[in-house]
Amino acid sequence: xxxxxxxxxxxxxxxxxxxxxxxxxxxxxxxxxxxxxxxxxxxxxxxxxxxxxxxxxxxxxxxxxxxxxxxxxxxxxxxxxxxxxxxxxxxxxxxxxxxxxxxxxxxxxxxxxxxxxxxxxxxxxxxxxxxxxxxxxxxxxxxxxxxxxxxxxxxxxxxxxxxxxxxxxxxxxxxxxxxxxxxxxxxxxxxxxxxxxxxxxxxxx
Amino acid sequence: xxxxxxxxxxxxxxxxxxxxxxxxxxxxxxxxxxxxxxxxxxxxxxxxxxxxxxxxxxxxxxxxxxxxxxxxxxxxxxxxxxxxxxxxxxxxxxxxxxxxxxxxxxxxxxxxxxxxxxxxxxxxxxxxxxxxxxxxxxxxxxxxxxxxxxxxxxxxxxxxxxxxxxxxxxxxxxxxxxxxxxxxxxxxxxxxxxxxxxxxxxxxx
Amino acid sequence: xxxxxxxxxxxxxxxxxxxxxxxxxxxxxxxxxxxxxxxxxxxxxxxxxxxxxxxxxxxxxxxxxxxxxxxxxxxxxxxxxxxxxxxxxxxxxxxxxxxxxxxxxxxxxxxxxxxxxxxxxxxxxxxxxxxxxxxxxxxxxxxxxxxxxxxxxxxxxxxxxxxxxxxxxxxxxxxxxxxxxxxxxxxxxxxxxxxxxxxxxxxxx
Numbered sequence: 001x002x003x004x005x006x007x008x009x010x011x012x013x014x015x016x017x018x019x020x021x022x023x024x025x026x027x028x029x030x031x032x033x034x035x036x037x038x039x040x041x042x043x044x045x046x047x048x049x050x051x052x053x054x055x056x057x058x059x060x061x062x063x064x065x066x067x068x069x070x071x072x073x074x075x076x077x078x079x080x081x082x083x084x085x086x087x088x089x090x091x092x093x094x095x096x097x098x099x100x101x102x103x104x105x106x107x108x109x110x111x112x113x114x115x116x117x118x119x120x121x122x123x124x125x126x127x128x129x130x131x132x133x134x135x136x137x138x139x140x141x142x143x144x145x146x147x148x149x150x151x152x153x154x155x156x157x158x159x160x161x162x163x164x165x166x167x168x169x170x171x172x173x174x175x176x177x178x179x180x181x182x183x184x185x186x187x188x189x190x191x192x193x194x195x196x197x198x199x200x201x202x203x204x205x
Numbered sequence: 206x207x208x209x210x211x212x213x214x215x216x217x218x219x220x221x222x223x224x225x226x227x228x229x230x231x232x233x234x235x236x237x238x239x240x241x242x243x244x245x246x247x248x249x250x251x252x253x254x255x256x257x258x259x260x261x262x263x264x265x266x267x268x269x270x271x272x273x274x275x276x277x278x279x280x281x282x283x284x285x286x287x288x289x290x291x292x293x294x295x296x297x298x299x300x301x302x303x304x305x306x307x308x309x310x311x312x313x314x315x316x317x318x319x320x321x322x323x324x325x326x327x328x329x330x331x332x333x334x335x336x337x338x339x340x341x342x343x344x345x346x347x348x349x350x351x352x353x354x355x356x357x358x359x360x361x362x363x364x365x366x367x368x369x370x371x372x373x374x375x376x377x378x379x380x381x382x383x384x385x386x387x388x389x390x391x392x393x394x395x396x397x398x399x400x401x402x403x404x405x406x407x408x409x410x
Numbered sequence: 411x412x413x414x415x416x417x418x419x420x421x422x423x424x425x426x427x428x429x430x431x432x433x434x435x436x437x438x439x440x441x442x443x444x445x446x447x448x449x450x451x452x453x454x455x456x457x458x459x460x461x462x463x464x465x466x467x468x469x470x471x472x473x474x475x476x477x478x479x480x481x482x483x484x485x486x487x488x489x490x491x492x493x494x495x496x497x498x499x500x501x502x503x504x505x506x507x508x509x510x511x512x513x514x515x516x517x518x519x520x521x522x523x524x525x526x527x528x529x530x531x532x533x534x535x536x537x538x539x540x541x542x543x544x545x546x547x548x549x550x551x552x553x554x555x556x557x558x559x560x561x562x563x564x565x566x567x568x569x570x571x572x573x574x575x576x577x578x579x580x581x582x583x584x585x586x587x588x589x590x591x592x593x594x595x596x597x598x599x600x601x602x603x604x605x606x607x608x609x610x611x612x613x614x615x
Contacts, residue, residue, distance in 0.1 A: 234606065
């Protein structure tokens with residue numbers, strides 16, 4: 001198990017935890033919480049794979065199911081203590097976001113799609129799982145209203161692109177891309193950076 | 206029209222009825238109710254077919270559209286009397302759940318996927334239509350909170366697997382798998398068997 | 411840029427505006443509004459392309475992303491004045507609906523699907539983006555309850571089919587199909603034509 005795989009599983013674990021915790025707030029049963037956790041963790045990558053017309057990544061090996069099961073067990077056993085670990089999970093989540101974005105970009109560029117498709121696929125891989133999660137628990141998607149989230153994926157994707165454009169080594173470009181996402185996300189939360197809200201028209205539509 | 210086809214249409218009819226009734230409670234028009242009924246009936250199998258990258262089953266022949274139309278006509282004509290048939294529809298729904306689970310497993314195993322993918326695909330075929338239905342009518346998915354539902358699909362899938370593992374004839378294994386789902390579902394509702402609910406964290410996420 | 415492309419972009423613009431306006435009523439940020447606008451505009455065609463197993467149309471060229479960006483800029487800059495243009499957008503939306511329906515039908519017939527699949531695909535292309543939009547903003551889908559909308563796509567699809575059945579030239583059949591959708595939609599809104607609502611069972615399901 002190499003370093004990238006460990007990061008991948010940590011990110012999956014953090015994403016699954018976020019889904020399971022929101023499901024628990026809605027009083028879902030264990031199975032429902034598991035499904036929400038799994039969809040949060042693999043949903044973005046699944047949408048990407050369907051759009052790219054490649055076999056969904058989590059159907060190749062059962063490890064994502066197992067990591068989600070571990071996340072469910074963790075929440076069941078440690079219950080309230082999970083809240084104290086909020087900062088840890090936040091870091092994992094940001095790392096997962098960065099890694100998933102780069103993985104998604106890589107995968108679509110490997111299938112000969114142009115860079116702008118790659119950036120969309122990277123963003124979908126990182127952020128769409130959270131949107132599916134919020135659809136399942138019947139909430140307005142959090143990521144469209146809180147601190148910068150999906151835009152960090154777009155930003156990281158652009159950084160990655162600029163690196164390759166300037167001839168930077170591919171591995172270095174990946175690392176820079178992922179770190180850009182993570183940094184932007186950390187800064188966004190630390191300084192409460194949000195995008196402007198559209199002036200609401202109430203009841204006119 | 207063989208026995209399996211009749212069961213398939215009965216299950217489709219029961220699933221469509223459940224969608225149409227929930228849509229009617231939300232005051233959808235006939236077209237909306239039809240769409241919700243159709244999505245409830247074929248949604249799970251459609252997600253399965255997209256993930257397996259095979260043509261969606263209901264696009265091969267119009268019978269599922271026709272059965273859904275019959276279900277809509279039934280609810281329009283018999284209106285309130287439908288409620289008296291609750292138990293009948295519940296039995297149809299359980300039979301459909303069992304059959305759909307086995308059909309979904311078969312299909313993914315026929316495409317050389319391992320058994321754990323088969324169990325997921327069987328469960329998706331049986332239970333994901335109800336989740337899509339609840340997303341369309343903007344409700345928190347029922348199956349993640351009420352008596353055991355999707356877990357019955359997982360259980361039936363495991364029974365089917367054990368049968369084939371022990372060398373049981375394939376048709377017998379299918380029947381045992383389907384009956385396991387149906388029995389577990391009937392027992393769950395009769396004795397109000399539910400999975401534990403995750404201790405909710407309110408407002409921490 | 412030919413006439414059809416201009417119509418296509420106008421329709422995309424109108425669909426994106428409708429998504430962005432509803433997102434702004436929910437106080438989404440710019441990124442969220444952009445995503446909702448984009449999903450409203452291309453969501454139906456994406457579902458169609460996934461079901462037909464062809465590459466999603468908007469991944470072939472960035473123009474749909476750019477039109478959506480223009481729609482977002484338009485709403486940001488002109489804000490409240492957009493409301494005064496309600497009638498203009500309504501016309502664009504109806505034209506887009508007609509065009510998208512015919513495009514969807516054409517595409518599935520070009521892939522050798524029967525006419526009834528074509529009508530479904532046309533209706534999905536025209537109307538499913540609005541359903542995805544309402545799922546994203548966590549509202550009950552509007553099109554299942556208000557004036558005739560998706561049924562206009564079905565009607566236009568049938569008109570198109572009858573034209574080809576009677577040997578009408580293909581381009582003429584397309585124009586008649588699109589105009590049927592547009593006319594039915596305009597008449598539906600002008601005369602408040604709605605489908606019957608299913609008699610609700612409250613709390614029985």
